[in-house]
């Protein structure tokens with residue numbers, strides 16, 4: 001699967017552009033089994049940057065239709081990651097320096113508390129009240145409905161990397177004392193409500209994935225751990241979640257991530273798989289043999305490849321060739337293979 005990767009390429013209000021069609025379409029032409037579109041905001045405040053993709057109106061869904069049609073024509077499966085950036089919203093895209101967007105072009109991020117993301121000049125952040133939380137659940141459900149209309153085959157809920165749903169999971173960022181904070185049960189409530197709502201909206205057989213950060217990489221404080229992740233997966237299974245996409249970190253700038261080597265997050269996927277749910281492994285998977293071995297040896301059910309797909313859109317076609325597996329090459333490209 002092509003890992004979801006923000007392109008920060010919208011010109012107006014989260015509408016997909018030719019870039020999205022060409023970028024995602026190229027990966028489908030390159031043989032990928034599942035092509036997942038980037039973190040796609042379920043409401044305008046949920047964008048990381050003003051250039052993020054969104055799916056908060058029917059126009060947004062219509063703009064994505066050519067993408068899903070092209071992917072389907074290539075015989076691949078289209079997927080979309082539904083996201084809300086929470087307190088990490090309203091920042092400049094990486095090519096513009098990443099800092100907070102103050103003033104007219106920016107907006108007030110929302111989170112489990114008023115504590116902002118610790119920028120040098122932090123943005124005032126709004127604590128969601130219970131009505132605000134219910135509106136977030138509705139936004140995810142409506143977005144999932146539109147994703148189905150747009151022709152996507154798989155929906156993933158983004159609950160990783162320090163964005164809104166992860167902010168509710170972790171005791172580092174969630175210090176609420178109401179029904180959405182405190183105990184494990186309370187901190188996981190928002191994600192469970194989102195999953196239940198989305199599952200009830202999308203077709204019965206449609207796969208539902210959830211991406212999590214298996215650990216906050218903050219061992220010295222009360223934080224989210226891999227044990228919590230396995231417990232969470234056990235709770236998501238009866239809600240109709242089909243696969244946990246296992247990433248890690250990015251909740252807090254104090255995180256201490258050991259120098260990531262090849263396949264560094266696979267052990268976390270193995271731990272989460274103890275829940276009985278299928279898992280996807282991601283992170284520095286760059287070779288055909290490596291991706292194949294992860295699945296063949298039962299370490300994960302799905303190998304998810306990010307940056308190697310940026311370097312080489314034809315990664316999967318080359319991988320098939322290297323592994324002696326027959327994969328149809330686009331007829332336009334046969335002379336190149």
Ligand SMILES: Cc1cc2nc3c(=O)[nH]c(=O)nc-3n(C[C@H](O)[C@H](O)[C@H](O)COP(=O)(O)O)c2cc1C
Pocket residue numbers: 003004005006007038039081158160161211247282283284285304305306307308
């Ligand atoms: C340019 C870029 C954009 C990314 N955007 C997202 C995103 O939208 N959602 C997400 O969950 N992860 C995102 N990530 C993380 C990747 O999906 C992936 O988990 C990470 O790059 C590790 O996998 P890799 O070593 O194969 O690249 C992004 C990574 C990159 C390099």
